[in-house]
Amino acid sequence: MLILIRKRLNMHKIPMLFDKMHCFKSLENLKSAYIERIHQVSDERRSGKKSVGTFCLFVPDEIIFAAGADRMILCGGKNDTISIAEQYLPRNICPLVKSSFGSIVNDGCSGVKSCSHFSMVDMIVAENTCDSKKKMYELLDNYVPTYVIDLPQRPDTPEALKYFVTELDKFRDAMEQLTGNKVTNERLRQEIISSNETRKLLHSLYELRKRDPSPISGVDMLKILQKQYFLSPGELKEHLRMLISEVESVEPEGAHRPRIMISGCPMPGGNTKVPEIIEDKGGVIVVEESCTGTRSFWDMVDEDKEPMLALAERYIEIPCSCMSPNDRRIDNILELARDFKVDGVVYYTLQFCHGYNIEKYKVQQALKKAGIPMLFVETDYSNSDVEQIGLRVDAFMEMLS
Amino acid sequence: MISVGLDAGSATTKAVLIKDGRKITQTIRPTAFDFISAAEIAYQEVLDHAGIGKKDVDHVYATGYGRNSIQFADKAISEITTHAKGVYHLYPEVNGIIDIGGQDSKVISVNDGKVTDFLMNDKCAAGTGKFLEYTARALEVPIDDLGSLAFDSETPASITSMCTVFAESEVISLRTRGFTKQDIAAGIIESIARRVAVMARQLELKQNVAFVGGVAKNTAIKSALEKELGISLYVPAEPQITGALGAALYNSN
Numbered sequence: 001m002l003i004l005i006r007k008r009l010n011m012h013k014i015p016m017l018f019d020k021m022h023c024f025k026s027l028e029n030l031k032s033a034y035i036e037r038i039h040q041v042s043d044e045r046r047s048g049k050k051s052v053g054t055f056c057l058f059v060p061d062e063i064i065f066a067a068g069a070d071r072m073i074l075c076g077g078k079n080d081t082i083s084i085a086e087q088y089l090p091r092n093i094c095p096l097v098k099s100s101f102g103s104i105v106n107d108g109c110s111g112v113k114s115c116s117h118f119s120m121v122d123m124i125v126a127e128n129t130c131d132s133k134k135k136m137y138e139l140l141d142n143y144v145p146t147y148v149i150d151l152p153q154r155p156d157t158p159e160a161l162k163y164f165v166t167e168l169d170k171f172r173d174a175m176e177q178l179t180g181n182k183v184t185n186e187r188l189r190q191e192i193i194s195s196n197e198t199r200k201l202l203h204s205l206y207e208l209r210k211r212d213p214s215p216i217s218g219v220d221m222l223k224i225l226q227k228q229y230f231l232s233p234g235e236l237k238e239h240l241r242m243l244i245s246e247v248e249s250v251e252p253e254g255a256h257r258p259r260i261m262i263s264g265c266p267m268p269g270g271n272t273k274v275p276e277i278i279e280d281k282g283g284v285i286v287v288e289e290s291c292t293g294t295r296s297f298w299d300m301v302d303e304d305k306e307p308m309l310a311l312a313e314r315y316i317e318i319p320c321s322c323m324s325p326n327d328r329r330i331d332n333i334l335e336l337a338r339d340f341k342v343d344g345v346v347y348y349t350l351q352f353c354h355g356y357n358i359e360k361y362k363v364q365q366a367l368k369k370a371g372i373p374m375l376f377v378e379t380d381y382s383n384s385d386v387e388q389i390g391l392r393v394d395a396f397m398e399m400l401s
Numbered sequence: 402m403i404s405v406g407l408d409a410g411s412a413t414t415k416a417v418l419i420k421d422g423r424k425i426t427q428t429i430r431p432t433a434f435d436f437i438s439a440a441e442i443a444y445q446e447v448l449d450h451a452g453i454g455k456k457d458v459d460h461v462y463a464t465g466y467g468r469n470s471i472q473f474a475d476k477a478i479s480e481i482t483t484h485a486k487g488v489y490h491l492y493p494e495v496n497g498i499i500d501i502g503g504q505d506s507k508v509i510s511v512n513d514g515k516v517t518d519f520l521m522n523d524k525c526a527a528g529t530g531k532f533l534e535y536t537a538r539a540l541e542v543p544i545d546d547l548g549s550l551a552f553d554s555e556t557p558a559s560i561t562s563m564c565t566v567f568a569e570s571e572v573i574s575l576r577t578r579g580f581t582k583q584d585i586a587a588g589i590i591e592s593i594a595r596r597v598a599v600m601a602r603q604l605e606l607k608q609n610v611a612f613v614g615g616v617a618k619n620t621a622i623k624s625a626l627e628k629e630l631g632i633s634l635y636v637p638a639e640p641q642i643t644g645a646l647g648a649a650l651y652n653s654n
Contacts, residue, residue, distance in 0.1 A: 373518065387466075388505075392521060395481035399516045 021217050022250045026242035030223055033239070037072075037231055038116050044070055045120065050179050053121035053144070054229065055100065056129055057291050057318050058151055060168065060311045062191035062301070064125070065233065066183045067175035072117045073229035074124065076100035077270030079381035080112045088139060093132040094350045095381040096268060101136050105143050115269075117230070123178055125171070127151055129322040130355055147174050155316045155323050165312045172308070188307035194233055199297040201240040202228075206294070208247050209286045210340055213257060215250040218275045218285020225292045226269040257284045258400040259341055263333055263363065264348040264356045266291035271381055274348055274389065281393045283400075287340040289333050290348070295319060298332070321355030329359070330366045337372050343400045344373040346393075351380045373399060404460040405447060406483065406648030407474065409436045409467030412503030412530060412615060415645040416443035418451050418458075422653045426450040427642050436467040444473075462648040466504070478651055480644045481509055481519050487647030488611045489514030492635050497606030499597060499626065499634070500643075501616035503530040508600045520600045526565035528596035530616050535565050536589045539572040540582060548621035550586035557587035568592070587621075594625035601630055611635040613643045 041051050052064055053074040064071045076099030085102035103114040124146040126137040140146050149171050152160035172183045208215055224243060228236060260283045262275065267290065275285055288294065295318055302310040319329035337345065345367055349356045360376060367374045375396040377389055408415040410432060417427045428446040432439045440463070448455060463474035464483040471477070480500075488498050489511065498509040506528045510518040526532050537544040551557075558580045562568040568589075575585050593616075601610070610632060616622055617640035627633050637643060 388521075391466075391479055391481075392519075394477075395479035395516065395519060398479055398482040399519075 021220070022215065022246075022252075024216070024220060024243060024246050026239055026246055027220055027223050029242070030227060030239060033227065033231060033235065034115075037235070038120070040232070041070055041072065041117070041120055045122070050122045051120060052175075052178070053118075053124045054126075055124075055133065056127045057296050058127045058129065058315055058320070059125050059149060059171075060315055061229070061233070062188060062195050062307075062311060063168065063172050063175055063183060065191045065194070066187040067172070067179045068181040069175060069179050070232065071125075071229070072121065073268070074100055074104065074118060074121070075266065075268035076103045077226070077268035077381065078103070078115075079270075079383075081106055081114055082381065084110060084112060089136065092352050093136075094130075094265075094353045096266065096350055096353075097132040097136050099268075099270075099381060101140065104140060123147060125149065129320060130353070132352070147171070151322070152316070153322065153324055156325070161312060161316060164316050165308060168308055168312050168315075185307050188311075189303065192301045192303055192307060192310065196300050196303065198228075198233055198237055198240070199300055201237060201244065202297040205240060205244050205247065206287065206340075208244070211252065212259065212341065213252040213254055214259070214284050214286050215247050215252045217279055218260070218262070218288070219272060219279050221285070221288070222267060222272055222275055222292065225288070225296075226267070228292075228296060230269070257282055258343040258397055259284060259286045261285070261287045261289060261333075261337055261340065261342040261345045262293070262348050263289040263345055264360075265350045265353050267348075268292065273381075273383070273386065274346065274377055274379060277386065277389050277393050278346060281390065282397050283344075283393070286342060287336050289329075289336055291320075294332070294336065321353075321359045326359065327362075330362055333363060334366060334370055337367070337370065342372065344375065344396060346396070347374055347376045349376075349378045351378055402459045402653075403453060403457055404462065404649050404652060405444060405458055406645040406650070407440050407444060407461065407463045407465075407471060408480065408483070408642070408645035408648060409440050409463060409465040409471060410480075410502060410615075410644070411466045413641060414439040414443045414465075415642050416440075416447045417642055417645040417649045418447040418453070419646075419649040419653075420451075422650065424646065424649075427639065427645065429639075429641055432467075437470055437472075440467065440471050441473075460652055462651045464644050464648040476651070478648055481507060481516055481521075483644045483647030483651070484613060485509055485511045485516045485647065486514050486650050487643035487645070488613060488637075490646060490650055491637050491643070492609070492611055495609045495611045495635060497601070497604065497608075497610035499601055499606070499610060499612045499617075500614040501529060501593075501597060501612075501622070502614040505529055506597050506600070506614075506616075508597070508604050508606060510604045510606065518604055520604055522596075522600060525563070527563050527568070528593055528600075530614075532565050532568065532593055533589065533616065533619070535569050536560075536572050539569040540576070540585055540589070542582060542586065547586050547589065548619045550583050551590045551621040551625075552587075554581070554583040554587035556584055557591050558584045560585075560588040560592040563596075590619075590621045590625045591629075594622060594629045598626060598629040606630070608632055609635070611637070611643075613637060613640040615641050617641075 050069040081102030082098045085098035103118045106114040126148045301314040461474045463471040468477040500507045612634040
């Protein structure tokens with residue numbers, strides 16, 4: 001993809017960031033992680049272990065693992081399964097929803113191949129977030145049993161928390177039914193501790209990105225972030241530990257490059273278009289305020305509280321744009337911009353993602369007040385707008401330097 | 402010091418040659434299919450006009466849609482930055498720029514020639530030169546006559562479609578409903594002005610705003626934009642060359 005973009009943009013005169021940046025061995029190892037994971041999950045399923053597919057940070061991993069099941073994320077980042085989805089879904093909904101749905105219902109007739117893991121789940125655990133996903137899940141249930149967790153949409157009220165606890169209780173029951181295993185508080189506590197470990201590792205990695213120049217590129221970072229909910233927690237932690245020790249020992253060279261925060265929609269595996277353009281044009285992404293970024297690991301789960309309540313309290317506070325009001329997201333963006341010393345924010349949205357597209361206005365006003373420049377990029381999974389985005393990013397970099 | 406700025410635009414290619422910060426000569430030519438050779442020809446033209454050989458040129462800077470493909474340029478710069486620089490050279494007091502080109506429109510907020518914010522419409526032809534081209538065709542008038550026709554209208558037709566292809570159909574349906582050419586032309590002009598004014602308002606461009614790009618030559622659009630924004634706009638004598646001028650001035654203060 002990167003080579004393709006470079007060819008299309010004919011960027012012979014632009015210094016390559018990646019030539020200068022360190023090549024991390026632990027990221028090379030990630031290349032074989034996909035196929036190893038596929039073997040692992042098929043072995044597990046043969047021995048009777050259940051595997052569930054998820055789409056969203058609001059689904060607590062801890063409950064799935066405590067029930068003795070495995071999980072893989074099913075968010076689609078590839079363009080080629082979108083046309084399959086458009087046989088069922090309207091054209092004007094977001095590419096993530098279409099790509100995911102297309103990857104799951106794909107029967108191979110059109111010659112497009114879905115990645116193997118899309119057909120390796122016994123149940124889908126969905127969640128009521130945005131309208132497109134909600135309605136897509138209704139159709140998905142015709143193909144794979146789909147369990148939906150409802151979310152209260154005004155998270156700051158005490159009633160919302162109470163309701164979310166009952167929803168998570170029901171989800172725990174559903175997992176027990178699927179696996180035949182009891183989800184005990186003891187098991188939940190173990191999984192909470194394990195997930196918090198992962199969160200702490202990601203915090204350590206992000207801490208290193210506060211250095212100037214940053215020792216790791218945003219495109220490299222995305223490679224591991226996109227695998228966060230695909231790998232087993234044990235493997236992920238192993239990869240993170242290796243990467244942290246490598247990144248710690250890197251002495252970054254070169255001049256200051258504009259430090260960029262990406263804020264907005266998630267970038268599932270297969271979708272790296274905008275980060276590649278930003279870093280090819282001389283910027284360096286130092287933090288991602290997104291579901292493939294800080295939103296996934298920023299807050300810990302309280303290990304001392306009653307586990308189901310602690311989970312509900314932590315997960316209900318994820319600053320997703322489907323929540324209203326969602327001002328904690330604005331506060332978080334300003335805090336990250338300060339802590340990571342960002343020069344500018346690229347507000348990234350997917351076409352037809354109304355939540356993040358509308359929330360742009362509030363974020364823009366807040367950043368303006370704080371004196372932080374922002375570039376808005378609305379895009380899809382196709383390559384048709386690579387040149388246009390390239391021009392905006394060029395101008396943005398010129399503006400920042 | 403001699404430098405040349407080349408603006409490889411989608412519709413026209415522009416070149417400006419400057420010596421010690423002063424413009425010596427310029428050229429504008431259609432880009433046609435091969436924008437690399439258009440840039441080469443434009444470059445040669447300004448050299449010939451100025452009576453200067455290639456070896457005497459210190460720097461060549463490229464901007465515009467094809468900027469990254471001009472191998473003989475020292476550096477490629479985005480047209481947002483170069484328009485700001487070019488306009489600053491002509492009107493130092495300007496703090497906002499509206500640029501309507503062949504395939505996109507931009508509004509730029511500037512401070513002392515430096516870009517502080519910008520917005521672009523490049524996903525859709527509405528609010529660009531292409532929109533004028535298509536709707537003029539549906540009206541069966543040459544694009545250059547659109548402005549004078551519009552001035553003769555007292556009751557402009559309303560064109561509401563955001564999509565250029567549908568606006569073309571809308572023009573045809575207005576024709577069948579008996580609207581005059583003048584009223585439809587005025588409707589087209591108002592539609593493009595409305596569209597661009599939304600972007601200008603988003604960046605809060607309120608005064609000292611310059612209007613550049615090929616479409617700025619259309620005085621009816623200038624008046625419609627001025628009416629829409631409630632301000633008068635600065636339009637350079639040659640509104641198409643500010644990008645090339647800014648590129649040529651890239652290295653000077």
